[in-house]
Amino acid sequence: MAGREARGTWAVHRGALASSFRHPCGMSLAISGQHLSSRAIKVFICHASEDADQAWAVAGHLLDAGFAIWLDRFCIQPGQDWQHVVREGVRSSDVVLVLVSAASVSKTGFLQREVKLVLEQADMRPEGAVFILPLVLDGTKPPSSMERLQWVSAQQADWMNVLRGALRANARPPASRIGSAAFGPPEISLVRVHLEKKPATVDYIIDLLDANAAQVTLGASLLSRSGDEFFDVRLDREVVLTRGVAMYRRGCPRPAILRRKGVKLVAAAWWQGIGAGGVPLAVQTYLADEGH
Numbered sequence: 001m002a003g004r005e006a007r008g009t010w011a012v013h014r015g016a017l018a019s020s021f022r023h024p025c026g027m028s029l030a031i032s033g034q035h036l037s038s039r040a041i042k043v044f045i046c047h048a049s050e051d052a053d054q055a056w057a058v059a060g061h062l063l064d065a066g067f068a069i070w071l072d073r074f075c076i077q078p079g080q081d082w083q084h085v086v087r088e089g090v091r092s093s094d095v096v097l098v099l100v101s102a103a104s105v106s107k108t109g110f111l112q113r114e115v116k117l118v119l120e121q122a123d124m125r126p127e128g129a130v131f132i133l134p135l136v137l138d139g140t141k142p143p144s145s146m147e148r149l150q151w152v153s154a155q156q157a158d159w160m161n162v163l164r165g166a167l168r169a170n171a172r173p174p175a176s177r178i179g180s181a182a183f184g185p186p187e188i189s190l191v192r193v194h195l196e197k198k199p200a201t202v203d204y205i206i207d208l209l210d211a212n213a214a215q216v217t218l219g220a221s222l223l224s225r226s227g228d229e230f231f232d233v234r235l236d237r238e239v240v241l242t243r244g245v246a247m248y249r250r251g252c253p254r255p256a257i258l259r260r261k262g263v264k265l266v267a268a269a270w271w272q273g274i275g276a277g278g279v280p281l282a283v284q285t286y287l288a289d290e291g292h
Contacts, residue, residue: 039213039240040068040248041171044093046114048104054137055099058163060196063203063249065164068242074192074205075245085245086114090121092244094171097163098146101137119145133170135163185271186214190282191245193267200252202267206282208241215240216269216281218250223264263287 043062047055052073059069070089076082090096096118098104122131134142134151142151152163187210194203202220218237222230235251252265268283 042068042093042242044070044096047099050103068246098134102140193284193286202252204248207245212243220267225262
């Protein structure tokens with residue numbers, strides 16, 4: 001194809017424009033008429049500030065496994081009313097993962113207020129429906145408000161697989177029907193994009209505003225200073241968004257150019273896939289030098 005060359009597993013498109021975020025002409029991943037069976041399970045992670053690094057590590061593992069994540073570090077924006085945002089995050093989540101540690105149990109303040117909101121929402125669920133799942137980080141006994149709940153210990157062997165299984169088992173059943181394409185594209189906001197360089201992944205913080213679920217494709221390209229666009233369509237991810245704000249992850253193309261200065265990441269969420277049949281719902285440009 002003119003204007004396109006292959007470099008290993010990477011594709012390069014000459015003269016790409018960040019504003020248009022276009023893949024090579026004729027390349028289409030349109031998924032019209034196809035639907036995933038269910039939306040992503042949304043997990044709200046509740047933690048003490050002292051456990052922020054552990055919370056992000058747990059979130060990363062769950063994002064890699066296909067979960068949607070609510071984490072205060074990315075889902076609360078400057079100037080927002082934290083109590084309102086947290087309440088909406090809890091309300092729209094399928095299960096709340098509470099990180100229990102010596103720091104979180106002994107500390108008073110923000111975490112306890114979060115836990116109070118979580119317990120209030122749990123009381124609104126049908127009796128016997130598991131909504132809260134404690135993850136014990138360091139052997140600390142969960143607080144009395146959660147002592148009757150079965151928990152997962154991060155000190156047990158293969159605890160991450162145990163945690164993923166418990167989350168899938170305890171989450172309320174995700175919606176299985178996705179809105180018809182006939183109703184038009186959903187209204188979403190790409191609140192923020194986060195680039196992790198080790199491993200190379202792109203995290204999308206998306207707010208689904210007008211539906212309980214919507215199927216989109218997450219696409220990303222890297223743009224060099226010379227205007228070359230690097231991408232790998234195999235990393236594009238079809239995902240069914242859940243209502244409200246949540247994080248979703250896909251792989252990022254990472255040729256040697258990512259280590260250069262001035263490289264830009266262009267991330268977008270597409271309705272009905274990438275290509276001639278798709279509609280870009282939201283596009284955001286991110287300076288790759290800011291990644292971690």
